[in-house]
């Protein structure tokens with residue numbers, strides 16, 4: 434049996450070592466994205482689940498100055514990657530009906546490490562669109578304005594990507610502003626290389642789909658669990674009562690036994 438075990442272990446090691454590592458030779462993981470159960474509403478409102486997600490800064494200025502920036506939060510479910518971005522932008526600017534001709538957040542994915550990016554964007558007017566050679570996956574986006582700027586929420590289909598998958602990514606906050614004429618700054622996700630424009634997919638770092646999020650209280654799905662709580666209380670109550678009854682019965686039985694013993698002793702004394 435032991436003679437068989439070694440070749441089996443050796444084969445397993447060879448198979449493991451043969452699994453290709455991610456081909457981004459000079460890039461790195463942004464970090465581990467926690468998994469959530471259930472799905473979130475894509476409504477521009479920050480769900481509590483995001484507080485337990487991977488958090489990244491969008492603050493690398495691509496020319497211009499750092500007048501706008503974002504904090505991006507990432508979680509994923511069985512089917513979707515969710516990204517929520519809190520944008521600080523004090524210059525509300527909208528030029529025309531093109532999505533990108535307004536303050537907006539853009540996401541660029543290199544899903545298969547082919548150095549070919551697919552782009553999704555949502556602007557501060559709550560309009561979204563997508564482009565790319567690799568095909569646009571099922572996605573939806575929403576934004577809401579805030580006192581500091583606007584917040585954007587994305588949901589993008591994982592199409593089979595699961596735990597331990599790596600996903601090449603760049604994000605960009607496009608800040609339009611008026612300075613005599615309309616101009617813009619582009620602020621990128623800070624990465625290990627911190628170089629390259631939005632379409633330079635070879636410079637992207639990657640997200641790694643990680644373990645289940647450690648969320649102490651349920652966020653969206655937990656409503657059913659909360660409803661189940663009284664049921665468990667109901668079931669707990671009888672068991673406590675039963676235990677008390679049981680204890681009481683034991684005590685009663687013990688008292689009866691003592692009293693019977695006492696009666697026996699008394700009877701013995703009396704018989705003398």
Ligand SMILES: [Ca+2]
Nearest residue numbers: 474476478480
């Ligand atoms: Ca939401």
Ligand SMILES: [Ca+2]
Nearest residue numbers: 524536608609
């Ligand atoms: Ca702006």
